[in-house]
Amino acid sequence: xxxxxxDEAGKYVAGAYVVFIALVGIYVAIMAAKLARIERELGELNxxxxxxxxxxxxxxxxxx
Amino acid sequence: xxxxxxxxxxxASSLLLTAAFGLVFxxxxxxxxxxxxxxxxxxxxxxxxxxxxxxxAGGVMAIAHLRTRDRRWDMRSYVAIHLSLVLAVGVLVxxxxxxxxxxxxxxxxxxxxxxxxxxxxxxxxxxxxxRFSIEDPERQARYASVFAVIAGAFVPxxxxxxxxxxxYTHPRVLGTTGGNMPGSMRLTGLVALIGMVAxxxxxxxxxxxxxxxxxQLGALRRKLAGDEEILPAGPSATPTATLPARPEA
Numbered sequence: 001x002x003x004x005x006x007d008e009a010g011k012y013v014a015g016a017y018v019v020f021i022a023l024v025g026i027y028v029a030i031m032a033a034k035l036a037r038i039e040r041e042l043g044e045l046n047x048x049x050x051x052x053x054x055x056x057x058x059x060x061x062x063x064x
Numbered sequence: 065x066x067x068x069x070x071x072x073x074x075x076a077s078s079l080l081l082t083a084a085f086g087l088v089f090x091x092x093x094x095x096x097x098x099x100x101x102x103x104x105x106x107x108x109x110x111x112x113x114x115x116x117x118x119x120x121a122g123g124v125m126a127i128a129h130l131r132t133r134d135r136r137w138d139m140r141s142y143v144a145i146h147l148s149l150v151l152a153v154g155v156l157v158x159x160x161x162x163x164x165x166x167x168x169x170x171x172x173x174x175x176x177x178x179x180x181x182x183x184x185x186x187x188x189x190x191x192x193x194x195r196f197s198i199e200d201p202e203r204q205a206r207y208a209s210v211f212a213v214i215a216g217a218f219v220p221x222x223x224x225x226x227x228x229x230x231x232y233t234h235p236r237v238l239g240t241t242g243g244n245m246p247g248s249m250r251l252t253g254l255v256a257l258i259g260m261v262a263x264x265x266x267x268x269x270x271x272x273x274x275x276x277x278x279x280q281l282g283a284l285r286r287k288l289a290g291d292e293e294i295l296p297a298g299p300s301a302t303p304t305a306t307l308p309a310r311p312e313a
Binding site for chain 1: 278
């Protein structure tokens, strides 16, 4: 096949690069969501430890 | 542990890929035969090389797991294969886009390189269902490692078989003659390949950091559960199949 003219080929090239950027973007977004979940759970555990320390200062001191 | 040097690596990957894309569109000349469409190769080929390399690396890490029984190697292998699968999707899609522009078809079934890559992709697409169909973490890691080693050995064999095939129409970008590429194209391709490798390593480290943090969180939750029964049960509270039997150092 002869080479496509620039205006015709441009959309294919743009499409390929958009696919790559979208793939990396989706991957990073999923990673960000996972990290946000870990952060939230860490906060929950922190709160739990704080509550236990407040409820029983002597036993809570061992966690510090 | 895995987060060390992540910022530098992320910056290096971004810079390398930006430089590569800059070279693709402002430095490398249009191909005399294919014209502007050939610019897809600077993305498609490095992605394919890195995806296949990632599959092989996953196999090597799986060997390390089988030899040492250290579950961290299984985790590394899993992440490398998972990431390679994502890149393989990109390879198939960008390859199809190029095929449509260059050959007039989205897919050509009698083209060995395309079909062999699809076979490798489908082979590795079985990796995760196999892995997560086994509940026992020890068995899961062992079976997944065996799969990764066998499939990892299949990748270069498959590549060689295609190279030796007579009737192919897929362009040979890399060969003993260097594909007769001018220096500007070769440099652009090389920078794109280094950028893609850097991106792979960066994303691999990101995922490993995330998994390691999740494991540590699970270990902390279990420690606290030893003291108190009622704990908030988040998704990472239950040790998943990818968690090691013991907390990592």
